[in-house]
Amino acid sequence: MGHDGEESLATSEGEEELANDRRTSPPRDRDDESTIRGVKEEGAGASPKEESSTISQARSNSPETEQEYRPPLPPRPSNFGLLREGSYSPGSSLQRSKNTSRPHLQSTATTALSRTDIHTQSYQDGSRETFAASAQTTPPSKAIAAFGSIKRIKGFSGSEGGDSGSVRSYAPTLETGGDVESLLGEVLGASQESPAWRLHSTQNEAPDPFDSITYEDDETTVDFYREFDEISAVAADGENEEQLLNQWKSKRKHFLILSSAGKPIYNRHGDDNLISGYIGIIQTIISFYEGAHNQLKGFTAAGARFVVMSQGPLYLVAISKLGENDPQLRVQLEALYMQILSTLTLPNLTHMFSNRPSTDLRRPLQGTEPLLSALADTFTRGSPPTLLSALECLTIRKSHRQVINDTLLQTRCETLLYGLIVASGRLVSVVRPRKHSLHPSDLQLIFNMLFEARGVKAGGGENWIPLCLPGFNKNGYLYMYVSFISAYESIGEEEHERVNESGKPDDIAILLISANKESFYDLRKMRDALVDELEANGSMAIVRSAVRRGRPTATDIVPGTVLRHFLYKSRANVQFTMPSYEPSFTTLLARRRLLSLYHALHASVHAKNAHLKVHHCISRESISLAWVTPLFELYCVAGPQASRNALAQSANKVIQWVRKEEERVFIIGGAVSLNSLDRCTIYKKLTPPAARYSEQI
Amino acid sequence: MSSRVSTGARPGARFAQFKLVLLGESAVGKSSLVLRFVKDQFDDYRESTIGAAFLTQTISLDDATTVKFEIWDTAGQERYKSLAPMYYRNANCAVVVYDITQASSLDKAKSWVKELQRQANENIIIALAGNKSDLVAEHPDKRAITTADAEAYAREAGLLFFETSAKTAENVRELFTAIARKLPLEQAGNRGMRANPRQGVDLRPEAPGTQGGGACNC
Ligand SMILES: Nc1nc2c(ncn2[C@@H]2O[C@H](COP(=O)(O)OP(=O)(O)O)[C@@H](O)[C@H]2O)c(=O)[nH]1
Ligand SMILES: [Mg+2]
Numbered sequence A: 001m002g003h004d005g006e007e008s009l010a011t012s013e014g015e016e017e018l019a020n021d022r023r024t025s026p027p028r029d030r031d032d033e034s035t036i037r038g039v040k041e042e043g044a045g046a047s048p049k050e051e052s053s054t055i056s057q058a059r060s061n062s063p064e065t066e067q068e069y070r071p072p073l074p075p076r077p078s079n080f081g082l083l084r085e086g087s088y089s090p091g092s093s094l095q096r097s098k099n100t101s102r103p104h105l106q107s108t109a110t111t112a113l114s115r116t117d118i119h120t121q122s123y124q125d126g127s128r129e130t131f132a133a134s135a136q137t138t139p140p141s142k143a144i145a146a147f148g149s150i151k152r153i154k155g156f157s158g159s160e161g162g163d164s165g166s167v168r169s170y171a172p173t174l175e176t177g178g179d180v181e182s183l184l185g186e187v188l189g190a191s192q193e194s195p196a197w198r199l200h201s202t203q204n205e206a207p208d209p210f211d212s213i214t215y216e217d218d219e220t221t222v223d224f225y226r227e228f229d230e231i232s233a234v235a236a237d238g239e240n241e242e243q244l245l246n247q248w249k250s251k252r253k254h255f256l257i258l259s260s261a262g263k264p265i266y267n268r269h270g271d272d273n274l275i276s277g278y279i280g281i282i283q284t285i286i287s288f289y290e291g292a293h294n295q296l297k298g299f300t301a302a303g304a305r306f307v308v309m310s311q312g313p314l315y316l317v318a319i320s321k322l323g324e325n326d327p328q329l330r331v332q333l334e335a336l337y338m339q340i341l342s343t344l345t346l347p348n349l350t351h352m353f354s355n356r357p358s359t360d361l362r363r364p365l366q367g368t369e370p371l372l373s374a375l376a377d378t379f380t381r382g383s384p385p386t387l388l389s390a391l392e393c394l395t396i397r398k399s400h401r402q403v404i405n406d407t408l409l410q411t412r413c414e415t416l417l418y419g420l421i422v423a424s425g426r427l428v429s430v431v432r433p434r435k436h437s438l439h440p441s442d443l444q445l446i447f448n449m450l451f452e453a454r455g456v457k458a459g460g461g462e463n464w465i466p467l468c469l470p471g472f473n474k475n476g477y478l479y480m481y482v483s484f485i486s487a488y489e490s491i492g493e494e495e496h497e498r499v500n501e502s503g504k505p506d507d508i509a510i511l512l513i514s515a516n517k518e519s520f521y522d523l524r525k526m527r528d529a530l531v532d533e534l535e536a537n538g539s540m541a542i543v544r545s546a547v548r549r550g551r552p553t554a555t556d557i558v559p560g561t562v563l564r565h566f567l568y569k570s571r572a573n574v575q576f577t578m579p580s581y582e583p584s585f586t587t588l589l590a591r592r593r594l595l596s597l598y599h600a601l602h603a604s605v606h607a608k609n610a611h612l613k614v615h616h617c618i619s620r621e622s623i624s625l626a627w628v629t630p631l632f633e634l635y636c637v638a639g640p641q642a643s644r645n646a647l648a649q650s651a652n653k654v655i656q657w658v659r660k661e662e663e664r665v666f667i668i669g670g671a672v673s674l675n676s677l678d679r680c681t682i683y684k685k686l687t688p689p690a691a692r693y694s695e696q697i
Numbered sequence B: 001m002s003s004r005v006s007t008g009a010r011p012g013a014r015f016a017q018f019k020l021v022l023l024g025e026s027a028v029g030k031s032s033l034v035l036r037f038v039k040d041q042f043d044d045y046r047e048s049t050i051g052a053a054f055l056t057q058t059i060s061l062d063d064a065t066t067v068k069f070e071i072w073d074t075a076g077q078e079r080y081k082s083l084a085p086m087y088y089r090n091a092n093c094a095v096v097v098y099d100i101t102q103a104s105s106l107d108k109a110k111s112w113v114k115e116l117q118r119q120a121n122e123n124i125i126i127a128l129a130g131n132k133s134d135l136v137a138e139h140p141d142k143r144a145i146t147t148a149d150a151e152a153y154a155r156e157a158g159l160l161f162f163e164t165s166a167k168t169a170e171n172v173r174e175l176f177t178a179i180a181r182k183l184p185l186e187q188a189g190n191r192g193m194r195a196n197p198r199q200g201v202d203l204r205p206e207a208p209g210t211q212g213g214g215a216c217n218c
Helices: A001-009 A016-041 A048-059 A063-069 A076-082 A091-097 A108-117 A126-136 A140-154 A160-175 A180-192 A193-203 A209-216 A218-225 A241-250 A272-291 A326-344 A346-357 A369-381 A384-389 A397-412 A439-451 A493-497 A520-536 A540-547 A588-606 A644-665 A675-678 B030-039 B076-086 B103-119 B132-136 B146-158 B172-182 B185-191
Strands: A255-261 A264-267 A298-301 A304-313 A315-321 A415-425 A426-431 A462-467 A478-486 A507-513 A565-570 A573-579 A612-619 A623-628 A632-638 B003-007 B014-024 B052-062 B065-074 B095-100 B125-133 B160-162
Touching: A001 A126, A016 B052, A063 A675, A108 B065, A126 A573, A126 B014, A160 A326, A160 A520, A180 A315, A209 A255, A218 A304, A218 A588, A255 A272, A255 A369, A264 A272, A264 A478, A272 A304, A272 A315, A304 A346, A315 A520, A326 A346, A326 A369, A326 A384, A326 A588, A369 A439, A369 A588, A384 A439, A384 A565, A384 A588, A384 B076, A397 A415, A397 A426, A397 A520, A415 A439, A415 A540, A439 A462, A439 A507, A439 B095, A462 B172, A478 A520, A507 A540, A520 A540, A565 A644, A573 A644, A588 A612, A588 A623, A623 A644, A623 B014, A644 B185, B014 B030, B014 B076, B030 B125, B030 B172, B052 B076, B065 B076, B065 B172, B076 B103, B095 B103, B095 B172, B103 B125, B103 B146, B125 B146, B125 B172, B160 B172
Parallel strands: B014 B065, B014 B095, B095 B125, B125 B160
Antiparallel strands: A255 A264, A255 A315, A298 A304, A304 A315, A415 A426, A415 A507, A462 A478, A462 B052, A478 A507, A565 A573, A565 A632, A612 A623, A623 A632, B003 B014, B052 B065
């Protein structure tokens, strides 16, 4: 069955590349892995073949293999006991799977991004870190002692060793044959029936958060709707503390940022007084490892995955019960770090801490908290652009976009570095100088600031914002002119206040970025000329109606399809497209489940040892598919009653649709696709500005 | 940016444009005052300003005189400090805001006043606004700075002074109107043509159909 699925899928493009990839990627993996191995263990097999066998032994739970694998870790059974509910299934399997698509979207140029993607091997940091975390390099006794003490403090389960072992075991299953999908389907089926399996799967695989969330059902549902509720301050008498702590613990996702000296910098939930104890513990754990010259990368405790990232003087910690894997969480932490750089610039940050290691960063970061929280909440709700590290564009005709591009070019002023038109978080048009790339991670920060946080809009006028775009240059500030234009101009005020399906007001933003802090009035003049011209040539009306129309539903795209939703990422363009969340995923929880499923699919096809490029996943609630070629990544979801064939057929239809619509849904060879500079006339016409940045704001 | 006074289309009608900057500690209510003035709105859960916001508002002083403010609402945060000169450099007037329930915010306001008197336009009009007066109306014990103290300081430093509430709109319009009245509409005529479009006062007659059109809330 799975075989059938694959065949029908393979009829379309990408088959050859897929085959190529299979041939070529193992050696690359070897390279990559040998570095990791150096840390981890010796002689774990000189060929992929051997490796698989080791792994399958691990899977069969042979004690010696376990020994061989994770000498420093406490025996496994005790871990089981420590794990609470079966709520945390994915951590195990996901933890190991590598996020190929971009452990490092933030600092990588768009071009580089797409290139790494194509080779399916950008495991560098993500994987190394995961390994380092799971395989303790400290002498066994020391490591065990560490775990012991942690356990006393917090009921630490120390199960990540188990995770890595079991995840490993996941890979060969997928490699063994063509019928990978059905195997996985059975596994998932079984996990739903037998409690033993469930327990096991808690540690092993079941990368199906739909399930993990469904299991707890109402409780989780309620929890998740309260996820974004503020936790009130601790009363003076401390009477409400316990209740607040329970509320704090019930959050499914936390982000903490602290200085390496242990000073709290940011936490998404609860005030400092409430969680200072936890901050202290986390800092102790992290510095214990640091002291042993061994960076702690992550661990699992009480059903939550903790991922730690150390960036210069900062520690960033993500705590997730949502089933995201380490690389996925790392991408999120990286984005938070980029936001901090965007506020301060790297030299400022470094300078403050080298002057005074005990610096309290809260003050210099004042006003940044809403931006960090907007990012954090986006991640908690689930964010396709973050998962895919790709941009979404507003779908309009190619010729219409061309007119807009030309208008931007005609009206551009001397000092302009980047000019962007963005409609409710989707890119409409960009101009940028030939020599400067535009980084998805920078755009993510900008979009977050404009469309998720409310501070800029709340200003009620035009805006002049100094900011550092770390992907562009982390050493200095740029200055961004922003003005919003209503997408409902002609319709009247009330409707303007309407928010679209993703909760963002449907506004069109004109962003003009310069390196010159005195250029506000020039850019303002340019904006006026630009908007006048766009109104005059009809472009504004086109953009407005595209915004109002919203995304088409899956059925609009493929009539009669079983698909409920899909994500299609064009790797070369570093862009993605998706249908509306209507009608199936309109609630917060439905959306989160969908995104969790996407996270799991994404993790499985990017798992390092999973050379499979098509992956099915069947659960009580859905049947889904991930399909990865060097050209694209497709993730699609259908209802549980849909057949795999129907799903595969629809997937093919989506591919056909994208091929037909490509120049509308993506900015092809456009300003975003930096690797195709020469195909893109828009650059050629643009004179690079004098790119100087002031060191200070 | 610049202030511009011009005789409009109507004989005897005057139109002037002035640059105004708001300064003060974070969260004292600068943005709230501006939004009350410009849009007659108030939001209890306002997120703090990022960078600076630029807004305009036009008011009529009398039948013959229209004043347009170009307003820079700055973020009060420390790290933006070095950008402040850019906003007040050519300002004709400034509103320095403190929160009457926060003693430290007046200190900050005083240091802004000092900086303006040292660095800004020589004849800049400065108004001191003690905001959130509604809070002490309900709970008088919340007040941290007495009216008398602030008033005495304002007199000494040569500032206009109002206690305002962006929430109830108390004294908001009065504040901006008082500033407009104090601006040098009269002398403007004597200053002559502008040397620099961003500096001084521009006296060119406003062509009908441009900004000369009166209270256009644009
Ligand atoms: N009660 C009351 N609250 C106010 C008043 N003005 C502002 N606020 C609140 O004070 C907070 C900070 O206001 P904001 O305008 O952002 O201050 P800014 O940082 O100086 O711009 C917001 O929560 C406002 O709702 C006021 O006159 N009365
Ligand atoms: Mg403000």
